[in-house]
Amino acid sequence: xxxxxxxxxxxxxxxxxxxxxxxxxxxxxxxxxxxxxxxxxxxxxxxxxxxxxxxxxxxxxxxxxxxxxxxxxxxxxxxxxxxxxxxxxxxxxxxxxxxxxxxxxxxxxxxxxxxxxxxxxxxxxxxxxxxxxxxxxxxxxxxxxxxxxxxxxxxxxxxxxxxxxxxxxxxxxxxxxxxxxxxxxxxxxxxxxxxxxxxxxxxxxxxxxxxxxxxxxxxxxxxxxxxxxxxxxxxxxxxxxxxxxxxxxxxxxxxxxxxxxxxxxxxxxxxxxxxxxxxxxxxxxxxxxxxxxxxxxxxxxxxxxxxxxxxxxxxxxxxxxxxxxxxxxxxxxxxxxxxxxxxxxxxxxxxxxxxxxxxxxxxxxxxxxxxxxxxxxxxxxxxxx
Numbered sequence: 001x002x003x004x005x006x007x008x009x010x011x012x013x014x015x016x017x018x019x020x021x022x023x024x025x026x027x028x029x030x031x032x033x034x035x036x037x038x039x040x041x042x043x044x045x046x047x048x049x050x051x052x053x054x055x056x057x058x059x060x061x062x063x064x065x066x067x068x069x070x071x072x073x074x075x076x077x078x079x080x081x082x083x084x085x086x087x088x089x090x091x092x093x094x095x096x097x098x099x100x101x102x103x104x105x106x107x108x109x110x111x112x113x114x115x116x117x118x119x120x121x122x123x124x125x126x127x128x129x130x131x132x133x134x135x136x137x138x139x140x141x142x143x144x145x146x147x148x149x150x151x152x153x154x155x156x157x158x159x160x161x162x163x164x165x166x167x168x169x170x171x172x173x174x175x176x177x178x179x180x181x182x183x184x185x186x187x188x189x190x191x192x193x194x195x196x197x198x199x200x201x202x203x204x205x206x207x208x209x210x211x212x213x214x215x216x217x218x219x220x221x222x223x224x225x226x227x228x229x230x231x232x233x234x235x236x237x238x239x240x241x242x243x244x245x246x247x248x249x250x251x252x253x254x255x256x257x258x259x260x261x262x263x264x265x266x267x268x269x270x271x272x273x274x275x276x277x278x279x280x281x282x283x284x285x286x287x288x289x290x291x292x293x294x295x296x297x298x299x300x301x302x303x304x305x306x307x308x309x310x311x312x313x314x315x316x317x318x319x320x321x322x323x324x325x326x327x328x329x330x331x332x333x334x335x336x337x338x339x340x341x342x343x344x345x346x347x348x349x350x351x352x353x354x355x356x357x358x359x360x361x362x363x364x365x366x367x368x369x370x371x372x373x374x375x376x377x378x379x380x381x382x383x384x385x
Contacts, residue, residue, distance in 0.1 A: 014129045022135045024163055029105045029142065031166035036098040041383035046152075047093040049380035053371070054088045054201060060266050061205050068217075070347030075216035082208045087152065088179045088201065091165035092383075095150050104142040111141035179204045191368045193382050194375070195287045202263040209262070210345065211255040221347040228343035229257040232319060237311040239334050242299040244308055256306045257315060258345050264288070264316035268355060271367035275357050280366035282326055287368050289313060319343055322355045 001009070065071065065079045089095075115134040143155055150158060179201070214222045230251065237244050271284035300308040317323055318335045321342060329336040342350045364370040375381075 011129065014132050017132055019132075022132050025139045025142070025159065026105070026108055026135070028163045028166050029101055029108065032101050032162060033098055033105065035092060035166065036096055036101065039092055039383035041093055041096055042379065042381060043097050044093060045095050047090055047380065049375045049378040050090045050093055050197070051088070052374075052378065053198065054090075056270075057198065057202050057266075058083055058086060058205055060270060061202065061208075064262070064266060064346065065209065068346035068348055070221055071217060075218075079209060079213050079216050082213065083205060086179055086205060086208065088204075089153060089157075089161050090197075091161060100146065100149050104145045107145040108138045108142035112138035189290075190382050191287055191372060192290050194371055195284075195290070195368055198371070199263055199267055199288050202266055203259050206259045206262050206266075207255075210258045217346060221344070224347075225258050225343055225345040226251070226254045228341075229254050229261065229315070232261075232315045232337075232341070232343065233257050233307055233311060236315045236318065236334075237300070237308070240300060240311065244300045244311065245302055248300075248302060248308065250307070253305055253307060257312050258343070260312050260316040261319045261343055262345050264320050265355075268320055272355050272357055273361065274364055274367040274370045276361045276363040278326060278357060281357060284367040285317070285320070285323075285326075289317065320355070321350050321352050 062080050062083050065076055065083070068076070071079070112134060115137050119130050119134065139159075143159060146158060146162075147155060153161070209217060210222070210225075230249070233254070234249055237248065267288060268281075268285060271281055275281045275284065300310055303309060306312065314335070318337050319342060323329065324333075324336045327335070331338070339350070344350070364373070
């Protein structure tokens, strides 16, 4: 490509870039400063409790992979390594000194006005290519400032994480095995906030298997898992009193439902190991759902790149192997699933014993009570509002 062709291509890309995309980083810096000042969480570069929890969740995900009889030892090793090298950034709790973000914002503003002063007055119009170049240069200056303090993560991941935090988003950044987890929950309900963090973190870790590890799981196994998830999600959605929008089901995002099913099972296995009776097990499940529920004007509304949250979560609950036993569901009930209807994302049949309360379990008050007590020992707090 000649210099002239490169120039034309760059101009075309800049011209197509809308002002919202260019402004979003500065707006995110401002929002992060407001949130950090509001929450007042303990200052930390790497939150001890949340990263301890992250390692526990990775280990439990690895255990699921290692137990899968349909996956070869070679492929188990590959999947295990991919999970183990995952790194997490807990927004508001890692590198959360507000001065860091304030310095980045100042670097952005300083560079913005410096570059702005170099542009002839005739092209000082918002939305012009010149304005976009100035803002992109300011973003680069802010990221250079941030990178002085935060060296653990890839710059592109950090950029996305800073932008995602004010929107309370979570994502898995494949290139460098980075995960960012939503932590902007209700500090006044810390158990529900913690349940949210646990479930979402497990969900993001599991993306190393679905969709990114399908080659190692086996396409036949994955095909059956997608087929099962599609049947289950459609059944839950179409039987709801609130009908989803027409054309709501999208096979391209079915991996999110498979991951929700897996995450619910992994977390509830952990809950079984910390529950001394079925009431504590039910409390753990209800805390997870309570932590993930969202207030919206309309139930079952569409959300980007996922099926409606209520539908996908209810599917995961229905697929929790002992749900019907705990809640006395009968055949024919909407949430009752027969054994043969259980999805098998890793190919193996479900062992119900894994989900039952163990007779010798010490009473620690239940899974999330145990985690809350551990968080206190490690001086963790969600902060205040």
